[in-house]
Amino acid sequence: MSTGAARGTRERLVVVGGDAAGMSAASQARRLKGPDELEIVAFERGHFSSFSACGIPYWVGGDVTERDALIARTPEEHRARDIDLRMRTEVTEIDVAGGRVRARDVDSGAQSWTSYDKLVIGTGARPIRPELPGIDAPGVHGVQTLDDGQALLDTLARTRGRRAVVVGAGYIGVEMAEALINRGYEVTVVNRGREPMSTLDPDMGRMVHEAMVGLGITMVDDAEVTEVLTGDDGRVRAVATRDAEFPADVVVLGIGVRPETTLAEAAGLPIGAHGGLLTDLAMRVRGHGNIWAGGDCVEVLDLVSGQERHIPLGTHANKHGQVVGTNVGGGYATFPGVVGTAVSKVCDLEIARTGLREKDARRAGLRFVTATIESTSRAGYYPDASPMTVKMLAERRTGRLLGVQIVGREGAGKRVDIAAVALTAGMTVEQMTALDLGYAPPFSPVWDPVLVAARKAAREVERQR
Amino acid sequence: MSTGAARGTRERLVVVGGDAAGMSAASQARRLKGPDELEIVAFERGHFSSFSACGIPYWVGGDVTERDALIARTPEEHRARDIDLRMRTEVTEIDVAGGRVRARDVDSGAQSWTSYDKLVIGTGARPIRPELPGIDAPGVHGVQTLDDGQALLDTLARTRGRRAVVVGAGYIGVEMAEALINRGYEVTVVNRGREPMSTLDPDMGRMVHEAMVGLGITMVDDAEVTEVLTGDDGRVRAVATRDAEFPADVVVLGIGVRPETTLAEAAGLPIGAHGGLLTDLAMRVRGHGNIWAGGDCVEVLDLVSGQERHIPLGTHANKHGQVVGTNVGGGYATFPGVVGTAVSKVCDLEIARTGLREKDARRAGLRFVTATIESTSRAGYYPDASPMTVKMLAERRTGRLLGVQIVGREGAGKRVDIAAVALTAGMTVEQMTALDLGYAPPFSPVWDPVLVAARKAAREVERQR
Numbered sequence: 032m033s034t035g036a037a038r039g040t041r042e043r044l045v046v047v048g049g050d051a052a053g054m055s056a057a058s059q060a061r062r063l064k065g066p067d068e069l070e071i072v073a074f075e076r077g078h079f080s081s082f083s084a085c086g087i088p089y090w091v092g093g094d095v096t097e098r099d100a101l102i103a104r105t106p107e108e109h110r111a112r113d114i115d116l117r118m119r120t121e122v123t124e125i126d127v128a129g130g131r132v133r134a135r136d137v138d139s140g141a142q143s144w145t146s147y148d149k150l151v152i153g154t155g156a157r158p159i160r161p162e163l164p165g166i167d168a169p170g171v172h173g174v175q176t177l178d179d180g181q182a183l184l185d186t187l188a189r190t191r192g193r194r195a196v197v198v199g200a201g202y203i204g205v206e207m208a209e210a211l212i213n214r215g216y217e218v219t220v221v222n223r224g225r226e227p228m229s230t231l232d233p234d235m236g237r238m239v240h241e242a243m244v245g246l247g248i249t250m251v252d253d254a255e256v257t258e259v260l261t262g263d264d265g266r267v268r269a270v271a272t273r274d275a276e277f278p279a280d281v282v283v284l285g286i287g288v289r290p291e292t293t294l295a296e297a298a299g300l301p302i303g304a305h306g307g308l309l310t311d312l313a314m315r316v317r318g319h320g321n322i323w324a325g326g327d328c329v330e331v332l333d334l335v336s337g338q339e340r341h342i343p344l345g346t347h348a349n350k351h352g353q354v355v356g357t358n359v360g361g362g363y364a365t366f367p368g369v370v371g372t373a374v375s376k377v378c379d380l381e382i383a384r385t386g387l388r389e390k391d392a393r394r395a396g397l398r399f400v401t402a403t404i405e406s407t408s409r410a411g412y413y414p415d416a417s418p419m420t421v422k423m424l425a426e427r428r429t430g431r432l433l434g435v436q437i438v439g440r441e442g443a444g445k446r447v448d449i450a451a452v453a454l455t456a457g458m459t460v461e462q463m464t465a466l467d468l469g470y471a472p473p474f475s476p477v478w479d480p481v482l483v484a485a486r487k488a489a490r491e492v493e494r495q496r
Numbered sequence: 497m498s499t500g501a502a503r504g505t506r507e508r509l510v511v512v513g514g515d516a517a518g519m520s521a522a523s524q525a526r527r528l529k530g531p532d533e534l535e536i537v538a539f540e541r542g543h544f545s546s547f548s549a550c551g552i553p554y555w556v557g558g559d560v561t562e563r564d565a566l567i568a569r570t571p572e573e574h575r576a577r578d579i580d581l582r583m584r585t586e587v588t589e590i591d592v593a594g595g596r597v598r599a600r601d602v603d604s605g606a607q608s609w610t611s612y613d614k615l616v617i618g619t620g621a622r623p624i625r626p627e628l629p630g631i632d633a634p635g636v637h638g639v640q641t642l643d644d645g646q647a648l649l650d651t652l653a654r655t656r657g658r659r660a661v662v663v664g665a666g667y668i669g670v671e672m673a674e675a676l677i678n679r680g681y682e683v684t685v686v687n688r689g690r691e692p693m694s695t696l697d698p699d700m701g702r703m704v705h706e707a708m709v710g711l712g713i714t715m716v717d718d719a720e721v722t723e724v725l726t727g728d729d730g731r732v733r734a735v736a737t738r739d740a741e742f743p744a745d746v747v748v749l750g751i752g753v754r755p756e757t758t759l760a761e762a763a764g765l766p767i768g769a770h771g772g773l774l775t776d777l778a779m780r781v782r783g784h785g786n787i788w789a790g791g792d793c794v795e796v797l798d799l800v801s802g803q804e805r806h807i808p809l810g811t812h813a814n815k816h817g818q819v820v821g822t823n824v825g826g827g828y829a830t831f832p833g834v835v836g837t838a839v840s841k842v843c844d845l846e847i848a849r850t851g852l853r854e855k856d857a858r859r860a861g862l863r864f865v866t867a868t869i870e871s872t873s874r875a876g877y878y879p880d881a882s883p884m885t886v887k888m889l890a891e892r893r894t895g896r897l898l899g900v901q902i903v904g905r906e907g908a909g910k911r912v913d914i915a916a917v918a919l920t921a922g923m924t925v926e927q928m929t930a931l932d933l934g935y936a937p938p939f940s941p942v943w944d945p946v947l948v949a950a951r952k953a954a955r956e957v958e959r960q961r
Contacts, residue, residue: 051942086877086937100877202936345942346935353951367930374934383934412551412565442910445940448933449913455931456921464818465832466920468913469839469848470811471667472551475910477516477810486818 042069044359045132045147047122047294049075050082051345052326053153054104055352056359057114063360066113072145073114074134076121079177080106085345087180088203091187092210098177125150125298127319149321149359152295152308153352156288156327156343165259170267171282174207183283192280193217196270198256200227203285205239205377208248211283212378219249219277221256221270230373231436232388234403235422238438242380251277288343290328303330305341312365314355323359325351325366332368335386335433335454336395342369370454371434374444381444385451386434387424398427400495402487406480408442410472419443421484423450423460430459430492435484449481460488507534509824510597510612512587512759514540515547516810517791518618519569520817521824522579528825531578537610538579539599541586544642545571550810552645553668556652557675563642590615590763592784614786614824617760617773618817621753621792621808630724635732636747639672648748657745658682661735663721665692668750670704670842673713676748677843684714684742686721686735695838696901697853699868700887703903707845716742753808755793768795770806777830779820788824790816790831797833800851800898800919801860807834835919836899839909846909850916851899852889863892865960867952871945873907875937884908886949888915888925895924895957900946914946925953 044060046053057071079102086101095101109116117134123142124133131146158175160166170190172183195211197204200222211218220227220243226236227243227250240250254272259282262268269276290307292300301309301317307330309317314329316322326348330339350366357364372385392399402423409416419439426433435450437443453463463485470477478486509525511518522536544567551566560566574581582599588607589598596611623640625631635655637648660676662669665687676683685692685708691701692708692715705715719737724747727733734741755772757765766774766782772795774782779794781787791813795804815831822829837850857864867888874881884904891898900915902908918928928950935942943951 083875083877083937083942085935085942086875089878089937094879095877097877206936344935346933346944349942350930365930367927369932372932372934374936374939376936376938385932385934410548410551412548412560412562413554414559444936445907445910445934446913448911448931448944449917451932451934452914452917452921452923455927456917456923458917458921462832462920465815465830466913467834467837467850467916468811469837469850469910469916470550470809471671471839471841471909472548472554473841474839477548477550477814479811479913 041067042148043146044069044071044149044151045145046071046073046151046153047125047132048153048155049073049080049116049118050153050155050326051348052352052355053151054081054109055349056151056153056323056325056355057109058112059353059356060360061112061114063357063362069360071114073109073116074120074122075116075118076137077176077178078118080104080109080116080118082177083345084175087174087177088206088210090180091174091183091207092213094213098181101177122294125294127298127300127322150323151355151359152316152322152324152328153326154291154294154328157291158284158288159286160284161256161286163256163258165261165267168259168261168265168267170280171259171284173284174203175288186281187214190280194278195219195281195283196221196277196279197283197285198270199285199287200224201229201285201287202373202375203287205243205375205382207283207285208243209377212246212248219251221251221254221272221277223255225253227252228382230384230388231382232422235420235436235438238420239380239382242438243377246378246380288327290341292328295324295328303339305330305339307341309339312367313358314351314366315358323355325355334368334370336391338395340369340371342371344373370451372447372451374447376444379440381439381441383437383444383447384435385447386432386454388434389424392424392433397433399424399433400427400488400491402484402491404480404483404487406483407476408439409474410476413472415441417441419480421480423484423488425460425488425492427492427495430461430489432458432460432463435481446481460485460492464489506532507613508611509534509536509614509616510610511536511538511616511618512590512597513618513620514538514545514581514583515618515620515791516813517817517820518616519546519574520814521616521618521788521790521820522574523577524818524821525825526577526579528822528827534825536579538574538581539585539587539597540581540583541602542641542643543583545569545574545581545583547642548810549640552639552642553671553675555645556639556648556672557678559678563646566642587759590759592763592765592787615788616820616824617781617787617789617793618791619756619759619793622756623749623753624751625749626721626751628721628723630726630732633724633726633730633732635745636724636749638749639668640753651746652679655745659743660684660746660748661686661742661744662748662750663735664750664752665689666694666750666752667838667840668752670708670840672748672750673708674842677711677713684716686716686719686737686742688720690718692717693847695849695853696847697887700885700901700903703885704845704847707903708842711843711845753792755806757793760789760793768804770795770804772806774804777832778823779816779831780823788820790820796831799833799835801856803860805834805836807836809838835916837912837916839912841909844905846904846906848902848909848912849900850912851897851919853899854889857889857898862898864889864898865892865953865956867949867956869945869948869952871948872941873904874939875941878937880906882906884945886945888949888953890925890953890957892957892960895926895954897923897925897928900949911946925950925957929954
């Protein structure tokens with residue numbers, strides 16, 4: 032069976048992937064062009080559309096009680112807006128020359144070609160799953176999809192034991208550590224790096240390590256998992272590293288993801304050094320006038336280093352979708368790039384970063400100074416003023432802000448936004464010292480912690496000029 | 497008695513006013529120049545140095561239990577750093593031509609002249625105190641100084657009744673309303689404006705009105721106090737407006753402040769349209785090479801409108817002091833101006849603003865569009881996601897951000913910092929839609945409320961271009 036292109040003046044947009052980027056693009060295109068002008072067909076191989084993968088740890092941890100709360104828009108809601116969203120239908124080939132995609136019904140196996148005038152690729156990312164003995168044993172879980180989340184919840188409900196091992200100590204790892212603590216587990220985090228949160232510099236990662244230990248989490252850094260050990264029943268019973276064994280009733284893999292670009296690569300589309308699709312600022316795949324891409328499957332421009340990066344994050348995927356949909360719908364929009372902002376928490380510990388770490392700056396050929404300060408979230412005399420540490424990097428000579436990392440408690444995390452905007456604007460740390468930030472005793476010391484860091488960084492720039 | 501200028505090569509800095517601006521300047525100058533190079537004499541007419549006036553409502557309300565917690569640095573601490581701080585000593589004249597100030601010991605009445613090489617004026621602001629019958633009756637309190645705060649606390653401790661009237665509904669008024677609620681009072685706020693918080697547009701002020709009523713506060717808007725009524729004991733018993741009487745066991749005046757520039761004006765120094773001293777960006781009084789000024793007694797440049805404003809706020813005073821002290825100490829620093837950021841709270845209601853209101857924009861000759869949106873502090877599915885309203889103003893044609901106002905609950909207020917930095921950088925609302933702000937479900941919806949407002953404002957700019 033084949034769906035032909037003969038549709039008069041009506042164009043057809045095909046969207047590959049029914050999650051944030053793809054469906055935001057479809058929705059925005061639909062806002063700009065009605066069904067008489069633009070037919071929209073979207074393929075999603077899974078059971079769910081437009082869901083918040085970032086919300087899965089909070090569902091597993093019990094903060095969110097209903098799976099469906101994580102679904103921003105159901106297939107039916109998309110269809111009600113004249114988007115022909117075909118669930119459980121996997122695109123298996125993109126024929127760029129022929130302007131068509133081949134899709135397979137996951138349940139029946141039936142395949143068919145669908146032609147497109149415009150194509151949007153939003154294939155997302157796939158979790159890294161090391162090839163280890165026992166990795167597929169029952170009780171070992173990823174947390175990428177809602178199905179993954181449900182499977183983990185089912186395991187937690189069935190499991191008598193109370194010991195969980197989380198493999199990986201990035202965002203997913205630390206968020207899953209919190210979720211499992213909330214479920215009453217004794218949690219061990221096994222981490223390949225010297226410190227948790229390798230998106231921070233090691234000195235800041237060390238603070239996260241200490242705070243997590245303070246929360247009762249067993250932190251095993253600098254340790255590579257070599258095997259998942261199973262019991263007589265075939266289920267996981269422990270995680271082995273070169274040096275030790277960690278008993279586990281359940282194992283969660285939070286090692287990270289890679290761009291899912293198998294299809295794109297097979298179709299000859301341009302792939303970057305980090306494995307993601309390469310686009311221009313209008314999110315059009317480079318060299319292809321009628322193909323756009325967005326979300327976790329693309330690389331984005333890092334505005335601070337001037338280099339491409341892969342940053343899988345829902346907030347970028349939504350922005351990409353918005354830009355793609357606007358352009359597909361005949362408007363004009365660009366996604367200028369990112370500065371690398373991320374925020375996370377483990378219980379009451381807040382962790383945030385934006386811009387370059389020391390090693391990123393070095394790799395980009397930049398010379399820099401650093402400044403680290405301790406301050407508080409509120410005026411020191413105000414109740415619940417909580418300590419926070421702010422580290423700032425600034426370029427030598429120019430004094431341009433290069434990055435900020437924050438570790439603290441309530442009120443620490445979102446302060447990174449100040450730095451994110453300053454990075455985007457290309458501000459110097461000296462300019463930042465004069466920023467007119469909101470001040471009142473319940474909200475900030477008279478010098479906001481970010482300003483205190485900027486003052487110290489500015490002095491360092493001056494000293495090392 | 498006179499202290500002469502003959503001190504060899506050692507210069508003398510005289511500081512008028514021992515609070516945030518003056519003592520920050522003195523401290524920073526001392527950091528840069530030791531006592532062999534620079535003698536520092538500072539005069540303060542009150543009992544306290546370097547205290548947080550912004551903290552007084554929280555001391556009165558009981559969140560801060562010790563008065564001394566509000567004192568950042570005592571006279572003794574200043575003196576230990578070789579700053580000759582003379583308390584209870586009021587400067588009564590500045591002789592610019594003679595390079596000297598006359599000071600009076602408040603207790604003894606003795607006067608003397610002190611010569612200066614460099615002068616810093618940090619005389620602060622004085623509370624507006626309308627000339628009304630009964631305004632000086634016992635039980636009527638200002639909240640400008642620590643002495644004021646103590647007097648009010650003494651009254652609260654003595655008062656049997658439980659009815660408080662707050663006159664004024666700006667920052668001080670709403671913060672004092674919270675303080676008195678925390679002390680168990682029935683609070684009535686009498687306010688001259690149509691809405692509370694005249695630093696917001698009326699539509700946003702209306703939300704504050706409604707939220708304050710929801711907190712159990714009686715809000716009397718559009719009402720001018722005509723008289724303070726006293727009982728047989730001479731103490732306050734009610735506040736009268738043209739239309740009504742409001743019984744009161746205690747009255748707090750929170751009407752606002754004016755720059756305290758009596759001395760400066762008498763000395764012929766330049767005063768602006770808002771009654772504050774005029775300085776250059778290095779905080780040097782215009783036309784006077786050896787006189788600096790900072791804090792609540794100066795006008796500052798509003799970077800958005802390009803006009804001078806008077807914004808009494810501890811965070812500015814501290815920055816001014818830092819800049820003044822650096823320049824006095826032989827370094828170089830400037831205070832480029834403000835964007836008008838302010839944040840406040842009444843119980844769990846958070847109120848924030850930055851940039852221009854509609855009427856400011858009109859007054860500055862700007863044409864603009866507005867966008868108001870509702871969103872939440874966290875992902876909608878995350879526990880304790882609280883609603884917030886964000887209003888954004890953008891210039892027509894250019895799309896430049898002009899102002900942001902936010903009313904919400906926990907997590908709303910400090911989001912104004914995003915806009916404060918964007919205003920400083922001169923960003924357009926279209927540029928803001930791409931800002932890489934911190935996202936995770938406990939911290940923000942996938943589109944931060946400020947981004948949602950920017951998107952709507954950008955569409956309005958496009959529509960009205």
